[in-house]
Amino acid sequence: MDSSLPLANELAALTGRMGGGFLTEENASKAVQSLAYVLKDSVPGSAGAGASIINARGRRESTGATDPIVLRADRLQYELGQGPCLSAWAEQRAIIIQDTREETRWPLWTAAVADLPLRSVLSAPLTTEGRHIGALKVYSPLPLAFDDHSVFLIERLATSAAVMLGNVRDRETTQRLSTVLVDALTTRDLISNAQGVVMERRKITAREALIVMLSASRGEDKPLHLVARDIISGMSDE
Amino acid sequence: MEAIDDPHEQAQATREAMEEAGLALHAVWMRYFSFTGAAGEYEIDAYLNGSMELAAHERDLLAHAVNELIKELPPPRMAPYSTNGTKPWQEHETSQDDNAL
Numbered sequence: 001m002d003s004s005l006p007l008a009n010e011l012a013a014l015t016g017r018m019g020g021g022f023l024t025e026e027n028a029s030k031a032v033q034s035l036a037y038v039l040k041d042s043v044p045g046s047a048g049a050g051a052s053i054i055n056a057r058g059r060r061e062s063t064g065a066t067d068p069i070v071l072r073a074d075r076l077q078y079e080l081g082q083g084p085c086l087s088a089w090a091e092q093r094a095i096i097i098q099d100t101r102e103e104t105r106w107p108l109w110t111a112a113v114a115d116l117p118l119r120s121v122l123s124a125p126l127t128t129e130g131r132h133i134g135a136l137k138v139y140s141p142l143p144l145a146f147d148d149h150s151v152f153l154i155e156r157l158a159t160s161a162a163v164m165l166g167n168v169r170d171r172e173t174t175q176r177l178s179t180v181l182v183d184a185l186t187t188r189d190l191i192s193n194a195q196g197v198v199m200e201r202r203k204i205t206a207r208e209a210l211i212v213m214l215s216a217s218r219g220e221d222k223p224l225h226l227v228a229r230d231i232i233s234g235m236s237d238e
Numbered sequence: 239m240e241a242i243d244d245p246h247e248q249a250q251a252t253r254e255a256m257e258e259a260g261l262a263l264h265a266v267w268m269r270y271f272s273f274t275g276a277a278g279e280y281e282i283d284a285y286l287n288g289s290m291e292l293a294a295h296e297r298d299l300l301a302h303a304v305n306e307l308i309k310e311l312p313p314p315r316m317a318p319y320s321t322n323g324t325k326p327w328q329e330h331e332t333s334q335d336d337n338a339l
Contacts (some may be wrong), residue, residue: 059278081274184272191274207295210274214302223306224273 031164032064035157039138040066042153046140047118050074051126051161052085053134054185060086060134063165069116073139076112082192083109088123089135090189094151097121099143107196108206117141122150124158128166132185136161187225194228245297246288252301253286259308269303 036049048067052074054060062074077083083106088095097103100110100119122145123137136158140146191213198209213231217224230236242248256266263286267279277285277296284290285300292300 081276184268187272188274191272195274210295210299214298217302224302 049138126162128162
């Protein structure tokens with residue numbers, strides 16, 4: 001596990017020197033994939049690694065994935081609007097799922113990946129010069145696959161990956177990643193989490209939970225994100 | 239803010255509300271996206287122009303996004319009064335004093 005660290009440091013130094021950045025989107029994707037391989041190899045028996053970014057149309061997509069399972073697990077997060085990588089991205093901190101079968105924070109996603117050979121997840125945000133670009137992640141088929149060392153490594157690699165993705169020319173993505181979009185992502189995460197709470201409390205579907213929140217927002221003339229915040233903080237019975 | 243059953247009427251009324259308030263599609267889509275809306279910006283554009291259907295709850299999320307943005311707009315400008323020889327705040331203060339006595 002430790003043997004991968006010098007390579008990670010070397011890559012980090014290399015990307016640091018590329019500061020000005022003349023990467024094409026394709027090169028950046030390949031470079032991020034090489035970091036993803038370092039990440040994957042650092043965790044014994046891991047299923048794969050990669051990055052999630054947002055494209056010009058505001059759609060989230062995967063880049064630099066080492067294995068098809070990464071794409072599948074990622075796509076489920078984008079489709080369901082919840083998951084560890086989206087939370088790492090929105091909350092700007094590393095997220096660990098020790099065991100998907102025990103995890104309760106992303107019920108839709110953990111249910112959706114139940115059939116995949118996937119038990120633990122580690123994800124870290126990609127941030128460069130204050131811009132929130134996306135998230136790096138590694139999936140493992142074993143529970144409890146990650147430790148403090150893995151967190152240190154992924155954060156180190158995320159710095160490099162963010163520099164590379166942030167320096168891509170002709171990529172509308174990063175230009176559009178304004179504070180507005182970051183706020184939208186944060187709100188989306190908040191509302192999605194509140195939705196989960198309402199589903200759990202009332203034993204209803206995701207769609208029904210959103211309708212409950214929407215009618216609370218209309219009825220009380222309160223913005224939807226404040227309704228969500230009150231649900232999360234336990235100040236609302238919705 | 240009344241309820242509408244017909245999806246096309248809802249799309250048209252939503253678009254008209256956006257136009258009247260001068261809301262840009264991008265701003266509306268962004269708010270809708272933050273509400274966990276699943277459709278992309280192009281799809282929302284197509285829905286508003288009547289060339290694509292959206293599920294009822296997506297239509298309502300979009301309507302809610304438009305309504306929140308409208309509520310956040312500054313109130314329309316009011317017409318100013320003349321000073322009429324006095325300063326309005328002086329008169330206001332005097333009348334308050336009268337009430338207090």
